[in-house]
Amino acid sequence: MPILAVLTLAVMVVALIDAITRREDQVKHLPKFAWVFFIVLLPLVGSILWFAIGREWERRGEPMSFGDPRRWQRDAEPAPVPRAFDARTTEQQIADLEREVYLADLEEQVRRRRAEGDAPA
Incomplete structure (x- = not known):
């Protein structure tokens, strides 16, 4: 049985x-x-x-197989190159972003003051 x-x-x-x-x-x-x-x-x-x-x-074509079919190809394309690793710490990245925001705010203030100075009185 x-x-x-x-x-x-x-x-x-x-x-x-x-x-x-x-x-x-x-x-x-x-x-x-x-x-x-x-x-x-x-x-x-x-x-x-x-x-x-x-x-x-x-049979109506290629049978479906498990996994990625590229692994069965002998002349497969080379693996993609990964992006460069950012070795900065999170705190350093945050500080850089805050600095960029601060500089963008200063540039906006300069543009505003120049626009006010160019306006007729």
Whole structure:
């Protein structure tokens, strides 16, 4: 009897992997999430029905795989170069920003005073 349970579990796992890795256009009769739910809810019946009527047996392109497909390419592009690390502490960054705000405020005051001086009296 335990052999039947192990066999049912193995068929369910294979059906789940197959259902999850299929594209939507390769799934027939129900949406993919419904098939996954059905396979989990009724492992043996759901798995058999998935293989019998739920999946598309014709190949219509590249099968979907787990993970990033670029890892399987031999001539992959080089990894992007990360941005330069800012070694300043948070306090230094805050002080720099406060200094910039202060300078912007002073420049605004200078512009305002020049505009007041140019205005006719």
